[in-house]
Amino acid sequence: MTKILSVTSECAPLIKTGGLADVAGALPLALADLGCDMRTILPGYRAIMDRLGKTKQAAGFKDLFGGPAKLLSCCVQGLELFVLDAPHLFDRDGGIYVDATGQDWPDNPERFAALCRAAAEIAKGAAGWKPDVVHGHDWQAGLTPEYMQKLGTDVPFVFTVHNIAFHGNCAADRLDRLELDPNRFTVDHFEFWGQISALKAGLMGASKINTVSRTYAEELLTPAFGMGMDGVLHNRKSDLIGIVNGIDDATWNPATDPNIKPYTTPRGKAANKKALQKLFELGPSDGPLFVLVSRLTDQKGIDLLLEALPELLSQGGQLALLGSGDPRLEVALLEAAAQNNNVGVKIGYDEALSHKLVAGGDVILVPSRFEPCGLTQLYGLRYGTLPLVALTGGLADTVINASPAALSKGVATGVQFFPVTAAALSNAITHMHGLYRTPKTWQAMQRNAMKQQVGWEHSATAYRDIYAAVTAADG
Ligand code: ADP
Numbered sequence: 249m250t251k252i253l254s255v256t257s258e259c260a261p262l263i264k265t266g267g268l269a270d271v272a273g274a275l276p277l278a279l280a281d282l283g284c285d286m287r288t289i290l291p292g293y294r295a296i297m298d299r300l301g302k303t304k305q306a307a308g309f310k311d312l313f314g315g316p317a318k319l320l321s322c323c324v325q326g327l328e329l330f331v332l333d334a335p336h337l338f339d340r341d342g343g344i345y346v347d348a349t350g351q352d353w354p355d356n357p358e359r360f361a362a363l364c365r366a367a368a369e370i371a372k373g374a375a376g377w378k379p380d381v382v383h384g385h386d387w388q389a390g391l392t393p394e395y396m397q398k399l400g401t402d403v404p405f406v407f408t409v410h411n412i413a414f415h416g417n418c419a420a421d422r423l424d425r426l427e428l429d430p431n432r433f434t435v436d437h438f439e440f441w442g443q444i445s446a447l448k449a450g451l452m453g454a455s456k457i458n459t460v461s462r463t464y465a466e467e468l469l470t471p472a473f474g475m476g477m478d479g480v481l482h483n484r485k486s487d488l489i490g491i492v493n494g495i496d497d498a499t500w501n502p503a504t505d506p507n508i509k510p511y512t513t514p515r516g517k518a519a520n521k522k523a524l525q526k527l528f529e530l531g532p533s534d535g536p537l538f539v540l541v542s543r544l545t546d547q548k549g550i551d552l553l554l555e556a557l558p559e560l561l562s563q564g565g566q567l568a569l570l571g572s573g574d575p576r577l578e579v580a581l582l583e584a585a586a587q588n589n590n591v592g593v594k595i596g597y598d599e600a601l602s603h604k605l606v607a608g609g610d611v612i613l614v615p616s617r618f619e620p621c622g623l624t625q626l627y628g629l630r631y632g633t634l635p636l637v638a639l640t641g642g643l644a645d646t647v648i649n650a651s652p653a654a655l656s657k658g659v660a661t662g663v664q665f666f667p668v669t670a671a672a673l674s675n676a677i678t679h680m681h682g683l684y685r686t687p688k689t690w691q692a693m694q695r696n697a698m699k700q701q702v703g704w705e706h707s708a709t710a711y712r713d714i715y716a717a718v719t720a721a722d723g
């Protein structure tokens with residue numbers, strides 16, 4: 249049995265701001281079926297400490313970047329966890345990355361360095377369970393190989409890039425405070441344009457790197473998508489692969505979903521659409537109901553949707569949207585809802601409501617400028633809610649565009665648009681309207697969508713193969 253320590257800043261169902269949590273929460277369960285024992289180390293944020301149930305102290309630290317800390321082990325809904333209880337770093341109100349005003353916590357470098365440092369101690373055996381592989385996610389886990397090196401541990405490190413936009417950089421004068429080796433503050437390790445970069449540390453320290461779709465793995469090597477790390481990734485190109493995310497298909501199953509009126513065929517969507525229209529105060533309509541569930545950021549192309557809204561509405565369409573994030577986008581969306589009876593917007597984060605949107609919508613929108621994988625289009629497929637997506641990253645890999653060829657072969661599952669502009673999005677919306685008005689085609693697409701394999705079976709095997717490769721190389 250291969251033992252893997254997953255190092256992550258979020259993990260569903262305990263703490264989530266985006267898809268990273270879904271992946272970190274689902275992967276251990278999928279890997280268990282493949283003979284892998286994956287345990288997860290997670291920061292002990294205030295929001296999760298009272299939800300851990302019975303815990304055991306697995307290790308202790310007298311001073312972990314400014315205060316004492318404990319490593320607690322516990323099991324939550326089948327997930328074996330190490331929770332880093334470090335009150336001086338994690339016991340506070342506000343978000344997990346940002347304070348109540350939306351600013352990054354000034355001590356984020358230390359907060360996530362502590363996570364990495366504790367992970368390295370586990371790798372050395374401090375918690376009585378020694379992994380064969382350490383698997384880190386995004387910059388928050390990036391310094392792990394540096395601390396492993398410092399502790400003299402040679403457990404191989406696998407690094408997953410969920411989003412290259414976040415580098416976790418800080419000024420070089422933090423070297424001491426972060427207890428990093430100044431001799432490794434070089435271009436070959438974690439120095440990045442004069443700064444300390446946790447992301448680069450992860451990329452350089454990993455035996456293998458993966459990202460969450462094949463197309464994004466290719467895009468990452470280009471200046472347009474690499475966000476400054478494309479050069480670093482070019483150097484690591486032979487160790488970089490794309491593994492598309494799956495979804496938790498027990499939680500996202502239209503036949504058993506407790507948040508909706510369950511269904512197994514597209515016909516069952518009608519009752520959910522009606523309920524959703526009521527919830528968003530939209531009247532009945534002959535046109536398609538477009539839905540969107542997302543963080544509201546520049547990445548997600550919400551501004552493009554606002555520009556394309558007239559096209560969506562002019563042909564009898566409706567929009568129901570759930571999201572939170574950039575205050576300017578929130579205001580613009582609420583204004584659009586106030587001006588149009590056929591637009592409903594809810595600002596906030598609401599897991600149950602997100603299921604109702606996916607079940608009740610006809611079309612799920614994902615107009616992202618870049619999208620490493622994207623999960624909501626996968627939910628849409630499973631629920632027969634056809635994805636309308638930008639042709640980028642995982643969206644390119646998981647949706648089959650309704651081109652004339654795909655339609656005539658009967659394999660289309662959605663509509664893709666390129667370039668990622670408001671004009672191309674408007675055209676795609678018109679295309680969707682046309683398909684919707686042809687019920688036979690529409691229903692065939694829905695059936696195709698619902699048949700797609702969107703679970704973890706295939707991708708969990710790909711991760712297992714990476715672990716096998718790095719442990720074999722190591723031995
Ligand atoms: P990202 O990780 O970039 O935010 P993903 O599509 O990979 O994008 O994952 C987003 C996850 O967060 C999905 O599970 C989605 O349903 C969920 N989500 C995003 N915004 C909200 C919200 N406002 N309410 C409920 N769930 C949300």
Ligand code: GLC
Nearest residue numbers: 267268410460619620621622
């Ligand atoms: C990131 C990406 C998203 C991906 C998720 C999980 O947040 O933005 O595309 O699905 O990570 O890998």
